[in-house]
Amino acid sequence: MNALMSNAPVPPLLPVYKRAAVTFERGEGAYLFDREGRRYLDFGSGIAVTLLGHGHPHLVATLKAQAEKLWHCSNLYGVAAQEQLAERLVAQSFADTVFFCNSGAEALECAIKMARRFQFHRGQPERFGIIAFEGAFHGRTIATISAAGQDKHLEGFRPELPGFDHVPLGDLARVEAAIGPQTAAILIEPIQGEGGIRSAEAGFLAELRRLADEHDLLLIFDEVQTGMGRSGRLFAYQWSGVTPDVMTLAKGLGGGFPIGACLATARAASGMTAGSHGSTFGGNPLACACGNAVLDVLLENGFLARVEELAKRLRHQVEQLAAAYPGVIQGVRGQGFLLGLVCTPPNTEISAKLMARGLLTVPAGDNVVRLLPPLIIGPAEIDQAVATLDEVCQELAGQEAAQ
Numbered sequence: 001m002n003a004l005m006s007n008a009p010v011p012p013l014l015p016v017y018k019r020a021a022v023t024f025e026r027g028e029g030a031y032l033f034d035r036e037g038r039r040y041l042d043f044g045s046g047i048a049v050t051l052l053g054h055g056h057p058h059l060v061a062t063l064k065a066q067a068e069k070l071w072h073c074s075n076l077y078g079v080a081a082q083e084q085l086a087e088r089l090v091a092q093s094f095a096d097t098v099f100f101c102n103s104g105a106e107a108l109e110c111a112i113k114m115a116r117r118f119q120f121h122r123g124q125p126e127r128f129g130i131i132a133f134e135g136a137f138h139g140r141t142i143a144t145i146s147a148a149g150q151d152k153h154l155e156g157f158r159p160e161l162p163g164f165d166h167v168p169l170g171d172l173a174r175v176e177a178a179i180g181p182q183t184a185a186i187l188i189e190p191i192q193g194e195g196g197i198r199s200a201e202a203g204f205l206a207e208l209r210r211l212a213d214e215h216d217l218l219l220i221f222d223e224v225q226t227g228m229g230r231s232g233r234l235f236a237y238q239w240s241g242v243t244p245d246v247m248t249l250a251k252g253l254g255g256g257f258p259i260g261a262c263l264a265t266a267r268a269a270s271g272m273t274a275g276s277h278g279s280t281f282g283g284n285p286l287a288c289a290c291g292n293a294v295l296d297v298l299l300e301n302g303f304l305a306r307v308e309e310l311a312k313r314l315r316h317q318v319e320q321l322a323a324a325y326p327g328v329i330q331g332v333r334g335q336g337f338l339l340g341l342v343c344t345p346p347n348t349e350i351s352a353k354l355m356a357r358g359l360l361t362v363p364a365g366d367n368v369v370r371l372l373p374p375l376i377i378g379p380a381e382i383d384q385a386v387a388t389l390d391e392v393c394q395e396l397a398g399q400e401a402a403q
Protein backbone atom coordinates (compact mmCIF):
# COMPACT_ATOMS: atom_id res chain seq x y z
CA MET A 1 0.00 0.00 0.00
CA ASN A 2 1.19 3.49 -0.82
CA ALA A 3 2.44 5.05 2.44
CA LEU A 4 1.04 8.41 1.38
CA MET A 5 -2.48 7.04 1.08
CA SER A 6 -4.90 7.74 3.88
CA ASN A 7 -5.78 4.87 6.18
CA ALA A 8 -9.16 6.40 7.00
CA PRO A 9 -11.80 3.68 6.85
CA VAL A 10 -14.06 3.81 3.82
CA PRO A 11 -17.60 2.46 4.10
CA PRO A 12 -18.59 -0.48 1.91
CA LEU A 13 -20.67 1.95 -0.19
CA LEU A 14 -18.51 4.54 -1.95
CA PRO A 15 -19.49 7.70 -0.05
CA VAL A 16 -20.37 9.91 -3.03
CA TYR A 17 -23.86 10.72 -1.70
CA LYS A 18 -24.87 12.73 1.35
CA ARG A 19 -27.72 10.45 2.37
CA ALA A 20 -30.56 11.32 4.73
CA ALA A 21 -30.83 9.08 7.79
CA VAL A 22 -33.79 7.09 6.53
CA THR A 23 -34.12 3.78 4.67
CA PHE A 24 -37.30 3.02 2.80
CA GLU A 25 -38.62 -0.49 2.75
CA ARG A 26 -41.74 -0.34 0.61
CA GLY A 27 -43.92 1.99 -1.39
CA GLU A 28 -47.61 2.22 -2.12
CA GLY A 29 -49.01 4.79 -4.55
CA ALA A 30 -47.74 8.23 -3.52
CA TYR A 31 -46.37 6.96 -0.19
CA LEU A 32 -43.10 5.44 1.00
CA PHE A 33 -42.68 3.54 4.28
CA ASP A 34 -39.40 3.40 6.21
CA ARG A 35 -38.02 0.49 8.23
CA GLU A 36 -39.84 1.69 11.33
CA GLY A 37 -43.13 1.75 9.40
CA ARG A 38 -43.31 5.57 9.23
CA ARG A 39 -45.21 6.88 6.20
CA TYR A 40 -43.89 9.65 3.90
CA LEU A 41 -45.75 11.45 1.12
CA ASP A 42 -43.41 11.19 -1.85
CA PHE A 43 -43.13 14.56 -3.63
CA GLY A 44 -39.67 13.64 -4.93
CA SER A 45 -40.51 10.49 -6.93
CA GLY A 46 -36.88 9.37 -6.69
CA ILE A 47 -35.93 12.63 -8.48
CA ALA A 48 -38.66 12.57 -11.14
CA VAL A 49 -38.54 8.81 -11.75
CA THR A 50 -41.50 6.95 -10.22
CA LEU A 51 -44.07 8.61 -12.50
CA LEU A 52 -46.88 6.24 -11.57
CA GLY A 53 -46.02 6.14 -7.89
CA HIS A 54 -44.98 2.94 -6.12
CA GLY A 55 -46.37 -0.51 -6.88
CA HIS A 56 -48.64 0.61 -9.72
CA PRO A 57 -50.67 -2.56 -10.52
CA HIS A 58 -50.22 -2.33 -14.31
CA LEU A 59 -46.46 -1.85 -14.01
CA VAL A 60 -46.09 -4.65 -11.47
CA ALA A 61 -48.18 -7.09 -13.52
CA THR A 62 -46.27 -6.22 -16.72
CA LEU A 63 -42.87 -6.64 -15.08
CA LYS A 64 -43.87 -9.96 -13.50
CA ALA A 65 -45.26 -11.31 -16.79
CA GLN A 66 -42.10 -10.28 -18.68
CA ALA A 67 -39.90 -11.79 -15.94
CA GLU A 68 -41.61 -15.15 -16.53
CA LYS A 69 -40.84 -14.93 -20.26
CA LEU A 70 -37.43 -13.34 -20.93
CA TRP A 71 -35.05 -11.10 -18.90
CA HIS A 72 -32.23 -10.36 -21.24
CA CYS A 73 -31.73 -10.69 -24.93
CA SER A 74 -28.73 -9.31 -26.79
CA ASN A 75 -29.19 -6.60 -29.36
CA LEU A 76 -27.70 -9.10 -31.79
CA TYR A 77 -31.32 -10.29 -32.07
CA GLY A 78 -34.75 -8.78 -32.39
CA VAL A 79 -36.33 -7.59 -29.12
CA ALA A 80 -40.11 -7.28 -29.51
CA ALA A 81 -40.82 -4.97 -26.54
CA GLN A 82 -38.01 -2.67 -27.71
CA GLU A 83 -39.42 -2.40 -31.23
CA GLN A 84 -42.88 -1.73 -29.85
CA LEU A 85 -41.66 0.99 -27.48
CA ALA A 86 -39.65 2.63 -30.28
CA GLU A 87 -42.68 2.65 -32.59
CA ARG A 88 -44.84 4.22 -29.90
CA LEU A 89 -42.29 6.92 -28.97
CA VAL A 90 -41.88 7.75 -32.65
CA ALA A 91 -45.66 7.94 -33.12
CA GLN A 92 -45.96 10.35 -30.16
CA SER A 93 -43.06 12.65 -31.05
CA PHE A 94 -41.11 14.46 -33.78
CA ALA A 95 -38.69 11.52 -34.02
CA ASP A 96 -38.22 8.82 -36.63
CA THR A 97 -35.91 6.52 -34.69
CA VAL A 98 -34.87 5.59 -31.13
CA PHE A 99 -31.77 4.17 -29.43
CA PHE A 100 -32.30 2.60 -26.01
CA CYS A 101 -29.80 2.69 -23.16
CA ASN A 102 -29.91 2.50 -19.37
CA SER A 103 -29.73 6.03 -17.97
CA GLY A 104 -29.96 9.72 -18.72
CA ALA A 105 -26.21 10.20 -19.05
CA GLU A 106 -26.04 7.37 -21.58
CA ALA A 107 -28.88 8.93 -23.57
CA LEU A 108 -26.82 12.17 -23.66
CA GLU A 109 -23.70 10.23 -24.69
CA CYS A 110 -25.68 8.91 -27.66
CA ALA A 111 -26.92 12.42 -28.52
CA ILE A 112 -23.41 13.90 -28.35
CA LYS A 113 -21.98 11.09 -30.49
CA MET A 114 -24.87 11.48 -32.92
CA ALA A 115 -24.12 15.20 -33.36
CA ARG A 116 -20.46 14.50 -34.12
CA ARG A 117 -21.29 11.64 -36.42
CA PHE A 118 -23.94 13.69 -38.25
CA GLN A 119 -21.33 16.29 -39.20
CA PHE A 120 -18.74 13.59 -40.00
CA HIS A 121 -21.25 11.90 -42.28
CA ARG A 122 -21.86 15.22 -44.07
CA GLY A 123 -18.13 15.49 -44.75
CA GLN A 124 -17.47 18.05 -41.98
CA PRO A 125 -15.62 16.10 -39.27
CA GLU A 126 -14.09 19.35 -37.94
CA ARG A 127 -17.52 20.25 -36.58
CA PHE A 128 -17.60 18.55 -33.19
CA GLY A 129 -18.44 21.44 -30.83
CA ILE A 130 -21.64 21.76 -28.84
CA ILE A 131 -23.12 24.94 -27.39
CA ALA A 132 -24.67 24.29 -23.96
CA PHE A 133 -26.08 26.46 -21.18
CA GLU A 134 -24.88 27.68 -17.81
CA GLY A 135 -26.70 25.95 -14.96
CA ALA A 136 -27.32 22.83 -17.04
CA PHE A 137 -27.11 19.25 -15.84
CA HIS A 138 -26.71 16.34 -18.24
CA GLY A 139 -25.27 13.50 -16.12
CA ARG A 140 -22.04 12.38 -14.47
CA THR A 141 -19.96 10.79 -17.24
CA ILE A 142 -16.90 12.66 -18.49
CA ALA A 143 -18.76 13.82 -21.64
CA THR A 144 -21.85 14.94 -19.73
CA ILE A 145 -20.00 16.82 -16.97
CA SER A 146 -18.04 18.51 -19.76
CA ALA A 147 -21.33 19.29 -21.55
CA ALA A 148 -22.77 20.96 -18.44
CA GLY A 149 -19.46 22.64 -17.62
CA GLN A 150 -20.15 23.05 -13.90
CA ASP A 151 -17.02 23.44 -11.86
CA LYS A 152 -18.45 21.57 -8.86
CA HIS A 153 -18.89 18.44 -11.01
CA LEU A 154 -15.64 18.80 -12.98
CA GLU A 155 -13.32 19.40 -10.01
CA GLY A 156 -10.66 16.72 -9.90
CA PHE A 157 -11.97 15.02 -13.02
CA ARG A 158 -10.30 17.23 -15.63
CA PRO A 159 -9.22 17.35 -18.40
CA GLU A 160 -12.73 17.79 -19.70
CA LEU A 161 -13.87 16.71 -23.13
CA PRO A 162 -13.08 19.55 -25.57
CA GLY A 163 -15.62 21.37 -27.70
CA PHE A 164 -18.28 22.59 -25.28
CA ASP A 165 -19.15 26.29 -25.09
CA HIS A 166 -21.30 27.52 -22.22
CA VAL A 167 -23.55 30.54 -22.56
CA PRO A 168 -26.14 32.06 -20.22
CA LEU A 169 -29.66 30.61 -20.56
CA GLY A 170 -31.80 32.92 -22.69
CA ASP A 171 -28.91 34.94 -24.12
CA LEU A 172 -29.41 34.65 -27.87
CA ALA A 173 -26.60 37.03 -28.78
CA ARG A 174 -24.13 34.88 -26.84
CA VAL A 175 -25.39 31.74 -28.61
CA GLU A 176 -24.98 33.41 -31.97
CA ALA A 177 -21.49 34.61 -31.07
CA ALA A 178 -20.50 31.09 -29.97
CA ILE A 179 -21.41 29.52 -33.32
CA GLY A 180 -18.23 28.91 -35.30
CA PRO A 181 -16.76 26.61 -37.94
CA GLN A 182 -16.42 23.85 -35.34
CA THR A 183 -19.98 23.93 -34.02
CA ALA A 184 -22.04 20.78 -34.50
CA ALA A 185 -25.05 21.22 -32.20
CA ILE A 186 -26.92 23.16 -29.52
CA LEU A 187 -27.89 21.27 -26.37
CA ILE A 188 -30.57 22.53 -23.97
CA GLU A 189 -33.01 21.36 -21.27
CA PRO A 190 -36.39 23.00 -22.06
CA ILE A 191 -36.65 23.41 -18.28
CA GLN A 192 -33.42 23.09 -16.30
CA GLY A 193 -34.16 20.59 -13.54
CA GLU A 194 -31.08 20.30 -11.32
CA GLY A 195 -30.26 23.94 -12.13
CA GLY A 196 -33.36 25.12 -10.27
CA ILE A 197 -36.43 24.69 -12.55
CA ARG A 198 -35.31 27.43 -14.91
CA SER A 199 -37.45 27.46 -18.06
CA ALA A 200 -36.21 28.39 -21.51
CA GLU A 201 -38.77 30.76 -23.07
CA ALA A 202 -40.66 29.39 -26.08
CA GLY A 203 -39.39 32.35 -28.13
CA PHE A 204 -35.80 31.51 -27.18
CA LEU A 205 -36.24 27.89 -28.23
CA ALA A 206 -37.73 29.08 -31.54
CA GLU A 207 -34.66 31.27 -32.11
CA LEU A 208 -32.37 28.31 -31.34
CA ARG A 209 -34.33 26.32 -33.94
CA ARG A 210 -33.78 29.10 -36.47
CA LEU A 211 -30.04 29.29 -35.74
CA ALA A 212 -29.68 25.51 -35.93
CA ASP A 213 -31.41 25.48 -39.34
CA GLU A 214 -29.36 28.40 -40.66
CA HIS A 215 -26.04 26.86 -39.61
CA ASP A 216 -26.80 23.14 -40.16
CA LEU A 217 -26.53 22.39 -36.44
CA LEU A 218 -28.51 19.75 -34.59
CA LEU A 219 -30.85 21.04 -31.90
CA ILE A 220 -30.81 18.62 -28.96
CA PHE A 221 -33.40 18.81 -26.18
CA ASP A 222 -32.48 17.02 -22.96
CA GLU A 223 -35.87 15.89 -21.65
CA VAL A 224 -34.48 13.35 -19.18
CA GLN A 225 -36.23 15.22 -16.35
CA THR A 226 -39.00 17.09 -18.22
CA GLY A 227 -40.18 14.26 -20.46
CA MET A 228 -42.83 11.55 -20.07
CA GLY A 229 -45.67 13.74 -18.87
CA ARG A 230 -43.90 15.44 -15.99
CA SER A 231 -44.58 18.90 -17.46
CA GLY A 232 -48.24 18.06 -18.11
CA ARG A 233 -47.60 17.27 -21.78
CA LEU A 234 -45.93 14.05 -22.88
CA PHE A 235 -42.80 16.07 -23.76
CA ALA A 236 -42.04 19.58 -22.53
CA TYR A 237 -41.11 20.75 -26.05
CA GLN A 238 -44.79 20.35 -26.96
CA TRP A 239 -45.58 23.45 -24.86
CA SER A 240 -43.30 25.55 -27.05
CA GLY A 241 -44.25 24.19 -30.46
CA VAL A 242 -40.52 23.98 -31.23
CA THR A 243 -39.26 20.54 -32.24
CA PRO A 244 -35.68 19.39 -31.76
CA ASP A 245 -33.66 17.09 -34.03
CA VAL A 246 -32.61 14.90 -31.12
CA MET A 247 -34.18 14.34 -27.68
CA THR A 248 -32.98 12.42 -24.66
CA LEU A 249 -35.27 10.63 -22.20
CA ALA A 250 -34.72 8.51 -19.07
CA LYS A 251 -35.99 8.94 -15.46
CA GLY A 252 -39.79 8.49 -15.80
CA LEU A 253 -39.58 6.40 -18.98
CA GLY A 254 -39.45 3.09 -17.07
CA GLY A 255 -41.51 4.27 -14.08
CA GLY A 256 -38.60 3.27 -11.83
CA PHE A 257 -37.01 0.57 -13.97
CA PRO A 258 -33.70 1.88 -15.39
CA ILE A 259 -34.00 2.82 -19.06
CA GLY A 260 -32.89 5.75 -21.21
CA ALA A 261 -33.55 6.67 -24.82
CA CYS A 262 -32.18 8.93 -27.52
CA LEU A 263 -34.79 9.91 -30.12
CA ALA A 264 -33.88 11.51 -33.43
CA THR A 265 -35.09 12.48 -36.87
CA ALA A 266 -33.89 10.33 -39.77
CA ARG A 267 -31.64 13.20 -40.90
CA ALA A 268 -30.01 13.69 -37.47
CA ALA A 269 -29.45 9.95 -37.15
CA SER A 270 -28.06 9.56 -40.65
CA GLY A 271 -24.52 8.90 -39.41
CA MET A 272 -25.50 6.22 -36.91
CA THR A 273 -24.89 3.17 -39.06
CA ALA A 274 -24.51 -0.46 -37.96
CA GLY A 275 -21.57 -0.83 -35.57
CA SER A 276 -21.30 2.90 -34.76
CA HIS A 277 -22.87 2.65 -31.28
CA GLY A 278 -24.24 0.05 -28.90
CA SER A 279 -25.06 -1.11 -25.38
CA THR A 280 -25.20 -4.59 -23.86
CA PHE A 281 -28.20 -3.87 -21.65
CA GLY A 282 -29.81 -1.07 -23.67
CA GLY A 283 -33.38 -1.91 -24.60
CA ASN A 284 -33.53 -4.82 -22.17
CA PRO A 285 -36.88 -6.68 -22.40
CA LEU A 286 -37.79 -5.98 -18.74
CA ALA A 287 -36.98 -2.26 -19.14
CA CYS A 288 -38.90 -1.93 -22.41
CA ALA A 289 -41.88 -3.83 -21.02
CA CYS A 290 -41.95 -1.24 -18.18
CA GLY A 291 -41.61 1.60 -20.71
CA ASN A 292 -44.57 0.25 -22.65
CA ALA A 293 -46.61 -0.11 -19.44
CA VAL A 294 -45.83 3.50 -18.47
CA LEU A 295 -46.94 4.66 -21.92
CA ASP A 296 -50.15 2.57 -21.66
CA VAL A 297 -51.10 4.67 -18.64
CA LEU A 298 -49.85 8.08 -19.84
CA LEU A 299 -51.68 7.69 -23.15
CA GLU A 300 -54.99 6.65 -21.56
CA ASN A 301 -57.72 9.04 -22.56
CA GLY A 302 -57.75 12.00 -20.18
CA PHE A 303 -54.69 10.97 -18.11
CA LEU A 304 -52.47 13.90 -19.07
CA ALA A 305 -55.42 16.32 -19.01
CA ARG A 306 -55.97 15.26 -15.38
CA VAL A 307 -52.26 15.79 -14.64
CA GLU A 308 -52.52 19.31 -16.07
CA GLU A 309 -55.61 20.08 -14.00
CA LEU A 310 -54.16 18.76 -10.74
CA ALA A 311 -50.85 20.49 -11.41
CA LYS A 312 -52.75 23.78 -11.67
CA ARG A 313 -54.31 23.06 -8.29
CA LEU A 314 -50.87 22.47 -6.72
CA ARG A 315 -49.40 25.52 -8.40
CA HIS A 316 -52.25 27.76 -7.30
CA GLN A 317 -51.88 26.60 -3.70
CA VAL A 318 -48.11 27.03 -3.56
CA GLU A 319 -48.44 30.46 -5.16
CA GLN A 320 -50.78 31.33 -2.30
CA LEU A 321 -48.13 30.12 0.15
CA ALA A 322 -45.52 32.28 -1.59
CA ALA A 323 -47.86 35.27 -1.24
CA ALA A 324 -48.51 34.48 2.43
CA TYR A 325 -44.84 33.87 3.34
CA PRO A 326 -42.78 36.10 1.02
CA GLY A 327 -39.84 35.91 3.43
CA VAL A 328 -39.70 32.12 2.98
CA ILE A 329 -40.83 31.48 -0.63
CA GLN A 330 -39.84 34.14 -3.15
CA GLY A 331 -41.62 32.58 -6.09
CA VAL A 332 -42.79 29.48 -7.92
CA ARG A 333 -41.27 28.14 -11.13
CA GLY A 334 -41.92 25.33 -13.56
CA GLN A 335 -44.65 23.53 -15.41
CA GLY A 336 -46.98 20.66 -14.56
CA PHE A 337 -45.62 18.47 -11.78
CA LEU A 338 -42.11 19.86 -12.21
CA LEU A 339 -42.39 22.75 -9.78
CA GLY A 340 -39.73 24.73 -7.96
CA LEU A 341 -40.12 26.92 -4.88
CA VAL A 342 -37.47 29.63 -4.85
CA CYS A 343 -36.62 29.88 -1.16
CA THR A 344 -34.97 32.41 1.12
CA PRO A 345 -33.84 30.07 3.93
CA PRO A 346 -31.46 27.33 2.70
CA ASN A 347 -33.41 24.85 0.52
CA THR A 348 -31.75 21.87 2.22
CA GLU A 349 -33.00 23.11 5.59
CA ILE A 350 -36.55 23.43 4.25
CA SER A 351 -36.43 19.98 2.63
CA ALA A 352 -35.17 18.48 5.92
CA LYS A 353 -37.97 20.15 7.89
CA LEU A 354 -40.55 18.87 5.38
CA MET A 355 -39.10 15.38 5.62
CA ALA A 356 -39.27 15.47 9.40
CA ARG A 357 -43.01 16.10 8.92
CA GLY A 358 -43.36 13.24 6.44
CA LEU A 359 -43.13 15.08 3.11
CA LEU A 360 -40.32 14.23 0.68
CA THR A 361 -39.06 16.94 -1.71
CA VAL A 362 -35.80 17.45 -3.62
CA PRO A 363 -33.47 20.47 -3.39
CA ALA A 364 -32.14 21.94 -6.66
CA GLY A 365 -29.77 24.76 -7.73
CA ASP A 366 -30.67 28.44 -7.20
CA ASN A 367 -31.85 27.58 -3.65
CA VAL A 368 -34.96 25.87 -5.03
CA VAL A 369 -37.04 23.12 -3.41
CA ARG A 370 -38.49 20.86 -6.11
CA LEU A 371 -41.99 19.39 -5.90
CA LEU A 372 -42.08 16.30 -8.11
CA PRO A 373 -45.13 14.25 -7.11
CA PRO A 374 -46.03 11.09 -9.01
CA LEU A 375 -48.47 11.83 -11.85
CA ILE A 376 -51.09 9.60 -10.18
CA ILE A 377 -51.33 11.99 -7.23
CA GLY A 378 -54.84 12.94 -6.08
CA PRO A 379 -56.30 16.22 -4.78
CA ALA A 380 -56.31 15.06 -1.13
CA GLU A 381 -52.58 14.27 -1.27
CA ILE A 382 -51.88 17.64 -2.87
CA ASP A 383 -53.78 19.37 -0.07
CA GLN A 384 -51.86 17.30 2.50
CA ALA A 385 -48.51 18.33 0.99
CA VAL A 386 -49.53 21.99 0.91
CA ALA A 387 -50.65 21.81 4.56
CA THR A 388 -47.21 20.46 5.50
CA LEU A 389 -45.51 23.18 3.48
CA ASP A 390 -47.71 25.73 5.24
CA GLU A 391 -46.63 24.45 8.67
CA VAL A 392 -42.94 24.69 7.76
CA CYS A 393 -43.36 28.15 6.19
CA GLN A 394 -45.17 29.32 9.33
CA GLU A 395 -42.38 28.02 11.55
CA LEU A 396 -39.68 29.65 9.41
CA ALA A 397 -41.59 32.93 9.09
CA GLY A 398 -41.98 32.92 12.89
CA GLN A 399 -38.23 32.44 13.34
CA GLU A 400 -37.58 35.26 10.92
CA ALA A 401 -39.99 37.57 12.77
CA ALA A 402 -38.34 36.72 16.12
CA GLN A 403 -34.89 37.67 14.83
Ligand code: PLP
Nearest residue numbers: 103104105137138139193224225
Ligand atom coordinates in the same frame (compact mmCIF):
# COMPACT_ATOMS: atom_id res chain seq x y z
N1 PLP B 1 -30.18 15.12 -17.99
C1 PLP B 1 -30.99 15.71 -17.11
C2 PLP B 1 -31.79 16.90 -17.55
C3 PLP B 1 -31.08 15.23 -15.80
O1 PLP B 1 -31.89 15.85 -14.93
C4 PLP B 1 -30.32 14.10 -15.43
C5 PLP B 1 -30.37 13.59 -14.06
O2 PLP B 1 -30.74 14.26 -13.13
C6 PLP B 1 -29.48 13.51 -16.39
C7 PLP B 1 -29.45 14.04 -17.66
C8 PLP B 1 -28.64 12.31 -16.03
O3 PLP B 1 -29.45 11.19 -15.85
P1 PLP B 1 -28.87 9.90 -15.10
O4 PLP B 1 -28.66 10.26 -13.67
O5 PLP B 1 -29.94 8.86 -15.31
O6 PLP B 1 -27.60 9.54 -15.79
